[in-house]
Amino acid sequence: MQNVSYYRVLTDVDNNFLSEEVPIQVNCTGYSRYSGEVWGRTVRRDYYLFYLWGGGVRVDKPAEGRVMRPGDMIVFGPDQPFDYIKQPNRDMEYYWVHFTGYHAGRMLEECGIPVNQIVSPGIHLELCEGFRSLFSAFLTRDSLFEIETAQRLCAILVQLGRALSGHSEDAAPTDPRIRQALGVIHENVGRPLSVEQLAEESHMSVSHFRSVFRRITGFSPQEYITLSKLNYACLLLRQTDLSIREVGESSGYADPQYFSRIFGRHFGLSPGSYRNVKRQEPEKFGNLV
Numbered sequence: 001m002q003n004v005s006y007y008r009v010l011t012d013v014d015n016n017f018l019s020e021e022v023p024i025q026v027n028c029t030g031y032s033r034y035s036g037e038v039w040g041r042t043v044r045r046d047y048y049l050f051y052l053w054g055g056g057v058r059v060d061k062p063a064e065g066r067v068m069r070p071g072d073m074i075v076f077g078p079d080q081p082f083d084y085i086k087q088p089n090r091d092m093e094y095y096w097v098h099f100t101g102y103h104a105g106r107m108l109e110e111c112g113i114p115v116n117q118i119v120s121p122g123i124h125l126e127l128c129e130g131f132r133s134l135f136s137a138f139l140t141r142d143s144l145f146e147i148e149t150a151q152r153l154c155a156i157l158v159q160l161g162r163a164l165s166g167h168s169e170d171a172a173p174t175d176p177r178i179r180q181a182l183g184v185i186h187e188n189v190g191r192p193l194s195v196e197q198l199a200e201e202s203h204m205s206v207s208h209f210r211s212v213f214r215r216i217t218g219f220s221p222q223e224y225i226t227l228s229k230l231n232y233a234c235l236l237l238r239q240t241d242l243s244i245r246e247v248g249e250s251s252g253y254a255d256p257q258y259f260s261r262i263f264g265r266h267f268g269l270s271p272g273s274y275r276n277v278k279r280q281e282p283e284k285f286g287n288l289v
Contacts, residue, residue, distance in 0.1 A: 001031055001033070002033075003030070003031065003032050003033055004030050004031050004135060005028065005029070005030035005032075006028060006029050006030055006135055006138035007027075007028045007138075008025070008026060008027050008028060008149075015027040015028040015098065016044050016045050016046060016098070017045065017046060017100055018045040018046060018078065018100050019100045019101055019102075020101070020102045021102075022101050022102070022146070022150070023101050023102060023103035023104075023107075023150065024099060024100075024101040024103055024104055024107065024150035024153060024154060025099060025100050025101045025146065025150065026097060026098075026099050026134070026149040026150060026153050027046050027098040027099060027100060028097070028098050029095075029096065029097035029098070029131070029134055029135065029138070029153075030095075030096055030097075030135070031093070031094070031095050031096075031131065031135075032092075032093070032094055032096065033054075033091055033092065033093045034086060034091065034092050035091045035092075037085075037086060038085070038086040038092060039083075039084065039085040039086065040082060040083070040084050040085075041082070041083045041084075042081070042082070043079060043080065043081040043082065044076070044078065044079075044098065045078050045079065045100070046078055046098045046099060046100040047075055047076070047077060047078060047098065047099050047100065047104055047105075047108070047115070048075065048076040048082070048096070048097075048098050049073065049074075049075045049096060049097045049098075049099070050073060050074050050075075050076070050084075050094055050096050051073040051094060051095045051096070051121075051127065051131075051160075052068045052069070052070055052071070052072050052073065052092075052093070052094045053070060053093040053094055053095060053123070053128070054070050054090070054091060054092065054093035054094075055070070055086065055087060055090045055091050055092035055093060056068065056069060056086070056087030056090065056092070057084050057085070057086055057087060057092060057094075058084060058085050058087060059074060059082070059083070059084045059118060060083040060084065060085075061080075061081050061082050061083040061084075062076070062080055062081075062082065062116040063116070063117065063118050066118050067087065068084075068118055069120075070123055071120050071121065071122040071123040072118055072119070072120045073118070073119060073120070073121055073160065074116070074117065074118045074119070075108060075113060075114070075115050075116070076115075076116060077115040077116050078100070080115075080116055095127075095128070095131045097131070097134065097153060097156070099153055101150070107154065107157055108157065110161075111157045111158060111160060111161030111164075112161045112164055112165060113157060113160055113161055113164065119164055120164075121160050121163035121164050122163055124159070124163055126159060127156065127159055127160065127163070130152070130155055130156040130159055131156060133152050133155070134149065134152040134153060134156065137149045137152050175212065175216065177202040177203065177204060177209075177212075178202070178212060178213055178216050178217075180201070180202060181198045181201070181202050181209075181213065181221070182217075182224075184198060184201065185198070185224060185225055185228050186228055189228055189229050189232045189251055189252055190232075190249075190250050190251060190252050191252055192252060193225055193252075195209070195210065195221045195222055195225075198221060209221065226262070226266075227266075229251045229252050229253070230251070230262070230263060230266055230267075232250070232251050233247050233248065233250075233251040233253075233259075233263065233271065234274065234278075236250060236251070237271055237274055237275040237278065238275070238278050238279070244256060244259075244260070244271045244272055247259075247271060248260075248271075259271070
């Protein structure tokens with residue numbers, strides 16, 4: 001891949017902005033690859049995310065002489081002097097982005113990404129795709145440009161946060177097998193679903209499917225199925241005039257008595273009472289899933 005760089009303000013050479021008017025603002029971003037001597041010695045007003053893809057970099061400030069290896073990253077904080085230099089004998093490749101905004105620090109904290117500290121999310125192709133998606137947003141400078149670039153940066157931070165949280169490939173929230181199962185559950189709340197069926201469609205044993213599913217969602221598959229059905233039933237009770245029987249059938253409960261019983265077990269009141277309370281006091285109950 002060739003060196004690329006994209007700037008929010010094309011007429012500004014640094015794009016070194018501090019903004020407290022918007023939640024997230026991307027000042028500039030890019031991909032760089034160098035074979036000769038390279039260093040960074042400065043201080044900026046914004047956050048600087050540096051994700052190393054190849055080679056080595058010695059960071060002397062603020063990391064006290066640490067060497068970064070492929071898969072390592074650091075976020076230099078605003079007004080933090082930083083000093084790094086490329087290690088010899090190998091090309092250095094890295095993705096980078098400068099960003100600001102009044103929610104930027106909180107976003108990093110919520111994603112579990114420390115500031116001014118070298119961490120190792122590892123080498124992940126989806127992170128490269130995330131950066132390239134951010135790059136592409138700079139090619140369309142319409143009225144939604146600022147929102148789009150902020151949204152794509154947030155997606156990158158979420159990916160980095162998940163990688164840093166220690167999820168294995170087998171049990172990551174992005175595991176395609178579990179994502180597929182979740183999609184099946186949400187798209188089929190009106191019909192019976194068994195854990196055995198979901199496990200078979202996911203090409204996993206039932207026990208392994210249950211284990212991975214709980215590790216990712218925090219619920220057993222059956223609990224998640226039930227909560228999804230009840231959540232859909234709540235939506236119908238709030239927003240339609242369907243009878244209680246029709247709501248139960250639409251949520252996958254052919255027996256209205258069983259529907260009322262399981263609904264009451266989770267909410268402490270009948271579906272009819274829930275509908276009345278919700279229409280009179282809309283904030284009293286929130287969604288389950």
